[in-house]
Amino acid sequence: MLQRKDRILIIIIVIIAALSAALTALTRNSAGELLRITIDGELYGEYRLSESRTITIHQELGQNEIVIENNTAYMKEADCPDRYCMDYQPISRGNETIICLPHKLVAEVIGASDGQQPDVIVQ
Amino acid sequence: MAKKAAYSAMLTALAMIFGYVEVLIPFSFGIPGIKLGLANLVIVLALYMLPASQALLIQVARIVLISFLFGNMSMMLYSLAGGLLSFCVMSLLRRIQGFSVIGVSIAGGVSHNIGQLIVAMLVVKNLKLTYYLPALLIAGLVTGALIGLLTQKIKPVLEKSY
Structure with a gap:
């Protein structure tokens, strides 16, 4: 079903999503006023x-x-x-x-x- | 030729019905505005069964028609941005050896969301919309995988009758 390049693509997307989520979390200051x-x-x-x-x-x-x-x-x-x-x-x-x-x-x-x-x- | 034209017309009609179904029953994914993109199922199928130019025609026709019938002009702008970007990415990946329908569809789902995000950032002139990137990437991955799985099941049946 899934081929090797499919898996690589999925992994790349998940890594980019995780990195951008981490970046977002770091810059998100908890106290909004x-x-x-x-x-x-x-x-x-x-x-x-x-x-x-x-x-x-x-x-x-x-x-x-x-x-x-x-x-x-x-x-x-x-x-x-x-x-x-x-x-x-x-x-x-x-x-x-x-x-x-x-x-x-x-x-x-x-x-x-x-x-x-x-x-x-x-x- | 006649068969190809009939086939394109049938797929366009099918995409419009899927678009209408999603207007009636939105499959929400937590972020307002995120959809499964059932109509994209037709485009992935068309990419594998018809020449790319024909598939592109179906893509543009269904976006314009669905927007006129059930949406508005701003919806057409976002749909075209997402739809054309995802079409380019999918027709490229389809030519590369080693990707299955699922991989092609995932790339389509993700690039569709990225295209819409870029237009949204231009429209509201706010770069902070990049905060939606992780959610949109994952949403595109999940919806793309679902559409890809469906296509993989449907394609052999359709090919038999084609």
Whole structure:
């Protein structure tokens, strides 16, 4: 069934996956404090995870509603065509992301020191 | 010629049905948006039974048709990126001695996911999406292996009737 080159291919893929997973784990800082939202690569806003709130985003591509509560963030509503962004588990740790591809929106958890304006939460 | 055309049309229709089945019943793999890619079964079969140009035609036709019928324009962009990259990789590996259908299909699954990841990174302009690479590699490996296994079972039956 499996031939020798198949096995080599599988081993190479698993090694690359393991290496990139290890790299990800090393750079993932456990304590996330801010939620950074970017749209089309532009900063939309940064919000403290410790403060519960609902962020409603209106933009030309559509609407998203992100909820922050209990130090986690999740996508509550979206009017994008695929709704995959609403399937993500709530995020709370550094570098975890929720992505809404049709709306070019990325919500990522970052450490307080990674914020653009550590003292001012822009909106 | 007529037989080849009929065969291509039949495989395209089959790929569209598989695409529709996956819209109705998504086989989720933990990451939002990851699919088994049943339609890819048809493309792997076509690669082994028809000339590469014919298989490519089926691949492009089914992506365009499925996107128009059940999806949207952004879905077409991602499907084309993944679909064309995986097609190139699979038709190359198929020519190399020593790979079975399963190996070819695994390479297809993995490269499909990489193609989509690259387009996604370009669309949202965020390099941090590389965090999904390990999960997408493993998902491509598993779905590719499943599709390859299925192809290995189905191919002899189809060849007999072809």
